[in-house]
Structure formats: C-alpha cells, structure tokens
Amino acid sequence: MSETIHSQIRTFVVDNFLFGDHSAPLADDQSLIENDVMDSTGVLELVSFIEERFGIAMADADIVPANLDSVARIVSFIERKREPVN
Amino acid sequence: MRVETFLRQSAAADPDRIAITAGDTCLSYGALDSASDRLAAALIAHGAKRGDRIAVLMENVPEAAVSIFAVLKAGAIFCPVNPQLRADGIAFILRDARPVAILTQAKFLRACEEAAAGLDTPPLLIATRALAALPQGVLAFDTAMSEAEHKLLPDPGDDEDLAMVLYTSGSTGRPKGVMMTHRAMDAVSASIALYLRNSADDVVLCALPLAFTYGLYQLLVCVRTGARLVLERNFAFPQAVLDKARAEGVTGLPLVPTIAAMLLSMKDLGPQALPALRYLTNAAAPLPPAHVDGLQNLFPQAQLYCMYGLTECARAAYLEPEELERRQGSVGKAIPGTEAVVVDPQGREAAPGIVGELVVRGPHLMLGYWENPEATEAVLRPDPQTGLPQLHTGDLFRTDADGFLYFVGRKDDMLKVRGEKVAPREVEAALCTCPGVVEAVVWGEPDPVQGTLLRAAVVACDPALAERDLLRHCARILPDYMVPRTIGFREELPKTASGKIARRLLVETDAPPLAPAIGPAAKTGD
Numbered sequence: 001m002s003e004t005i006h007s008q009i010r011t012f013v014v015d016n017f018l019f020g021d022h023s024a025p026l027a028d029d030q031s032l033i034e035n036d037v038m039d040s041t042g043v044l045e046l047v048s049f050i051e052e053r054f055g056i057a058m059a060d061a062d063i064v065p066a067n068l069d070s071v072a073r074i075v076s077f078i079e080r081k082r083e084p085v086n
Numbered sequence: 087m088r089v090e091t092f093l094r095q096s097a098a099a100d101p102d103r104i105a106i107t108a109g110d111t112c113l114s115y116g117a118l119d120s121a122s123d124r125l126a127a128a129l130i131a132h133g134a135k136r137g138d139r140i141a142v143l144m145e146n147v148p149e150a151a152v153s154i155f156a157v158l159k160a161g162a163i164f165c166p167v168n169p170q171l172r173a174d175g176i177a178f179i180l181r182d183a184r185p186v187a188i189l190t191q192a193k194f195l196r197a198c199e200e201a202a203a204g205l206d207t208p209p210l211l212i213a214t215r216a217l218a219a220l221p222q223g224v225l226a227f228d229t230a231m232s233e234a235e236h237k238l239l240p241d242p243g244d245d246e247d248l249a250m251v252l253y254t255s256g257s258t259g260r261p262k263g264v265m266m267t268h269r270a271m272d273a274v275s276a277s278i279a280l281y282l283r284n285s286a287d288d289v290v291l292c293a294l295p296l297a298f299t300y301g302l303y304q305l306l307v308c309v310r311t312g313a314r315l316v317l318e319r320n321f322a323f324p325q326a327v328l329d330k331a332r333a334e335g336v337t338g339l340p341l342v343p344t345i346a347a348m349l350l351s352m353k354d355l356g357p358q359a360l361p362a363l364r365y366l367t368n369a370a371a372p373l374p375p376a377h378v379d380g381l382q383n384l385f386p387q388a389q390l391y392c393m394y395g396l397t398e399c400a401r402a403a404y405l406e407p408e409e410l411e412r413r414q415g416s417v418g419k420a421i422p423g424t425e426a427v428v429v430d431p432q433g434r435e436a437a438p439g440i441v442g443e444l445v446v447r448g449p450h451l452m453l454g455y456w457e458n459p460e461a462t463e464a465v466l467r468p469d470p471q472t473g474l475p476q477l478h479t480g481d482l483f484r485t486d487a488d489g490f491l492y493f494v495g496r497k498d499d500m501l502k503v504r505g506e507k508v509a510p511r512e513v514e515a516a517l518c519t520c521p522g523v524v525e526a527v528v529w530g531e532p533d534p535v536q537g538t539l540l541r542a543a544v545v546a547c548d549p550a551l552a553e554r555d556l557l558r559h560c561a562r563i564l565p566d567y568m569v570p571r572t573i574g575f576r577e578e579l580p581k582t583a584s585g586k587i588a589r590r591l592l593v594e595t596d597a598p599p600l601a602p603a604i605g606p607a608a609k610t611g612d
Contacts, residue, residue: 019558033322035193036170039566040322040348041504041536060325060354068323 005054006075012049013071017042028072033065043068050074056081088268089249090158090242092275092310093119096286099312103286107334108148108317115312118151125156125227127234129187132210132225136161136243139185139251141209142297143167143176143194146317149214149227150296151305153189158249158268161242162186165251165263166297169194170565175261176201183251183263183456185209192216195224245269251456252299254397257480257498259511263456264397274400274450275306277421281404282338282365282391286312289362290338291331293318293345298506299397300369304340313338321345324352328359337364339388341381342505343371347535350380363388365407369395370505371537372493375414382410392417394493398452398465398477402426402444403491416490424448426491428483433470441484441494445469446477499589501530501538503567510589513540513560513568520559522548527579527587528570542570545578 010026017037018024032038038046046068047058056078067077093115096105101116113121134140140157142164144150157164165183167176169191179185180201187210188198195213199221202208213220214227249271251263278284290308292315294301308315316334318327321344331339339360341349346368349355363385373381373392381390389407394417396402403426405418420426425447428436436442447469454462469476482494501508510528517526524545530538544556553573560569580588 019561020554021558033320036566038322040320040344043322044348044351044535060352064323064326 005078006071008053009071009074009078012046013037016045016049026071028075029070031065031069032071033069046074050078054078054082087272088158088242088245088247089271089275089306090122090155092306093122093155096309096312100286103312104314105309106148106151106315106317108146111148113148113151115309118148118155118309121152121231122155122159123239124231124234125152126159126239128212128230129156129160129162130240131234132187132230134160134162134186137247138162139165139183141165141167141179141183141185141188141190143169143171143188143190143198144214144296145169145191146292146296146301146319147191147215148317149189149191151309151315154296154302154305155309157189159239159242161240161247163248163251165253166302167253168295168297168565170295170567171197172563172565173197173200174563175565178261179253179263180205180209182253182261187212189227190214192218192220195221243268245272248453252302252397255500255507255509255512256461257500257509257511259509259515262458262461265453265456266400267453270450270452271306271400273423273448274421275303275310277423277450278303278401279307279311280422281406282307282367284308284311284313284338288313288337288364289316289335290314290340291316291318291327291334291336292340293321293327294340294342294505299395299400300340300342300505303400321348324348328355331360335362336360337362338367339363339365340367340369343368343373343377343537344504344535346373346377346381349384350377351535355384357384357386360385360388365389365391367391367393369393369401371502372415372417374534378410378414394481394491396479396481398479399424399446399448399450401450402446402479405490409490413486413490416486416492418490420446420448421450424450428485428491436484438485438487438489441482443497444479444481444483444491446479447472447474451475451477501540503530503538503540504536506565506567508538508540508568510540513542513564513570516560516564516568517542517544517556517573519563520551520556522546522551523556525579525587527589529589540568540570542573543576543579544573545576551575 097115097119103115105115105118106113140162142153154164189212192213211224213224245268249268250266253261253263256262292304296302393404403417405416428442429445430436430442465478466475480497483491499510513528514526524547526544528542533539556573582588
C-alpha cells in the first residue's frame, strides 16, 4: 500500500468525515458506510477529491463499495487506476 | 382498516409472493406475516399492552418492517426513530413518548443505552444484527421470536387507536410527536395507491429512510397492494443501487431532489437504465425544473409525479403527470378523498395568484401532537364551514386559474436539507452547548445537490476555539444533515430592535461565505 496515497486518503477521511478527530478509531479495512463515517453526500465529496487530487476520471461503475467503502479499498483503487496500462 | 390488516390480507391472498428484498434477503408475505406474529407475541410476553409505545430504531433493513407490523399486531403504537439521531436526540423521544421497548440494531445499542440513562423505567432493548454477544439485559430479536407462542394473539384494538407517533422537527427547536390513527394511515395509503395506480405487479425501490413518512409509506403502500419493496440502505453508491433496481425489475422509484441530483450527475447512464420503470415520484422539497427535464430524458417511458406532503398528514397534493408540461413547478391538487386549499389570513379561500397558507382537510390528518396541546391547537383548527379540524401547514402556496397548487415558501424559518426538515434553532441550541460559545446563528444557503447548505456563525469567548472543534461538537450530538457546512466566528451577531438575532439579515448580507469549508467542497451540481 502506497504510504503517500494512504496518508492522503486517511487525512481526507478524518478531516472531512470525522472533523479532524484523529482519536476516533478508524481501521483501514473498516466499512465507512456501515459505520456511519461517510454518507451519500460524503461519497460525492470523496469522488471529487480523488478526481482532483489524483487526476483520475471516475466512471459511474467505479463508484461502488468495492472501490470506495474503506480506506484500504480506496487506496488500492487509486493504485490500480494509476498503474500504466500495458 | 387497521394497518396490520394490510399485511394479513396480502399474506392471505398470496403467501409466497415476495414482500421485501434487501441485499441477499428475500421475505415473502407469508414469512413477513408469521415473523411479525411471533415478534408481536414476544412483545406481549414481555409486557407490551394496547396503547404502549414501542420505538423502532433501525436502518432500512427487513427487520424494520417485521418490527412495525409486530408492534401493531400487539396493539401497541410504533414510534419510528431516525437512526441518524445521536444519543441526545434519542433521549428526547424516550422522555417524551416513554416507549416500553426499543427494537433496534446492535450497532445502535450504545446510543440507546446512553439515551436511556437516568430514566426511572428504561425501555426493554431488543436488538438484531449482532456481530458479538449482546450486553446483559438486551434481548436478541431472533431469540424473542423463536421463544414466543403466537397462536393466541389478542384482539389488537380498533381503527381509532393510535398506530404511530412519529417525531418531526418543530420551528421552536423541540421535536413534536405526530399522532396517527390506524384510520388516518389507512385513508392516506389508500389514496396514494389509487393515484399512483399501484398493484401487486409493482416493484418499488426505497432508498429513503423508513423512519420518515415518505419512506415509511413506500412500505405501507407496497404491503397494502401486495407489491414488492426493494429496500436499500441509502443512495451512496448510485450505480450499485441502479444495478439492483434493474435486476429486480423496479417499476416505481421514489426520489427526493438530492437523489435526483445524484442520478443526473451520473455520467454513463443511458435512457434504458431501468426498462421496467413505470413511475418516479418526488417529494420532501421541490425539484428544480432542469431536474424535471433531466429525469424525463433519462426515463422517457416513466411518469413523473411531483408531490407535496408533510408528516402531519403524510401526503397532501400531487400533480398528474399529464399536467407536468403545462404546470411547471406545481404540486397539483389534493390527493383523492381530501382537500387542500390556500387561505388568506382571515381563513377565506385565496383568489388565484394570491399567496396564502395551505390548509389540508380530510380523513388523513394527524390526531395532534403527542402530549402537546398548544402545538396541536396552533396547527389543527376548526374549518369555519364544517367545524371539522383542518391542518394549517405553515407552507405558503398560490394557485393558478385552474386551482393547481404552487409552493412559495415557509411561514417560519424551517429549512429542508437533503429533503429532511431542519430547525435552525435546534442547531443553534446544539452550538450553544459547546463550551466557549456565547451565541450562535444558523441559516440556509441554496445548493444544487443538498437543497440547502447550512451555514453558522458564533460569538465565542474562548479564543482557542476553532471551527473544527465546533463541527466535531455538532457531529457528536446532531444527525449528519444537521451539522453546518461551515461555522464562522463573529465579534457580534446582527440583532433586531427587540434584541433577537436577525437570521434574515445574515442571509441577505452574507453573500461571501464566512470561511472556506474544510477540504475541497463537493461541486457535483455544476
């Protein structure tokens, strides 16, 4: 897992969804939706953030729980998207 | 007809027909009927009596439907509680409605226990979806159902009994419990089913919370007509919801403007996204005209119903889809079997084009607010013609020459955020409980996705206090949609001559935002 992507995503989630509360327990594999960390409008904010910060154009089919519903899933999605296509 | 009779009749007509699908779970009418019988028996065995209140604090899970019908079969009154509420919000309802039990999910137990702390007789907690052993004293949903002997359910009561007490935000900042009889819920669900032409062939996808009227009536109308309800927890992942909707052959899709905006912001959605879709509905807040056009382009074969409702009567008006082109922005006329008229301050029917308050008459009105006669008298007043109660909605409307209704605005300061009612005073009160805050003001700013963005400003006596501290404080005690987007700091707040904080003055003078939102703001609507 890329450390820089990981820390950027974690910072985004903590800043935006937990209002900077770094003491809140948030495991990397924890579901953001199920644990009420992120809601519908939170997903929209997250998508904008990924598009702007990482220069990734997200298709509708990318915006699914498998890609976005935990810190670890978001990081691995960004890593996959940034790999050069062979 | 009592509300649980909807289920009895649909289960008797076709017990194998699917009532609810949610994720991988599928519940037939027969299964929903027998599960709610068993839970009703368990509630009675644990002391629930006719007229007792029982809270149902759940997300959109099938157990919520089982719980609602079980409470009614036990002769008790269900009290839907928004699962987004924090302990403080739950505590208010526990103190006000004094439920004898709370049916909930294990993940909300901590909030329930915190909310019940200090009560003389704390409600019995019955929890489902536990990932680990339940705490001492908490009854497991499945255990309760499996132990119960359900052959001898007593007569639950009659149509005039209360079926539900549903809390809604009040402009004073104090939530009010809307009391609904079985008769009123029967009347309004029959009316809705009639104008939407619902039948057992319908498959309705509900991503709206069951804890609010608009979502709840998706369940009730489906059960009444023998239709299938596809429950989704939320609309966070639109593509996943639409894939599910397509797979289930969804014919009805209820929306609020925020969900419509999310649908329309999807990039790859083609016109055949939902081939079986027969109708869309919108309520909670008006759809912007561009979204009306967008939805019609996206779902050309479906009819779009623009509707208007409020918790106090569930639904008041709807526009026949054929009128959509000619009556842009209208919510139509009163739903079948009821009346909705615009009146002037003297209570006389206003002429077309004249703005007045909408009053609603009919069998679907609430009985009043739970143990709050002053608030009841303020909104349920006798119709001068008939002497029967009529509901003063607090919403300003005008009509066109043909009597079609157009929403103009609110008489008070109530706002709609993502379709949810928000009282600025409730948010201000929450801000003022933060140490270091002297006074606070909250107002709304139009937003293409959320409808309204909440802004706040405070006067603080603690110079170390930062915006983030205040946001965190709010998030701890308020549901997400009530947490302001930004909170600015001021030396003082503008006041009226009488010393009240002038919210309107702030809205008008505060064109540039007070402070940038933390992190990049969502700009999905443009």
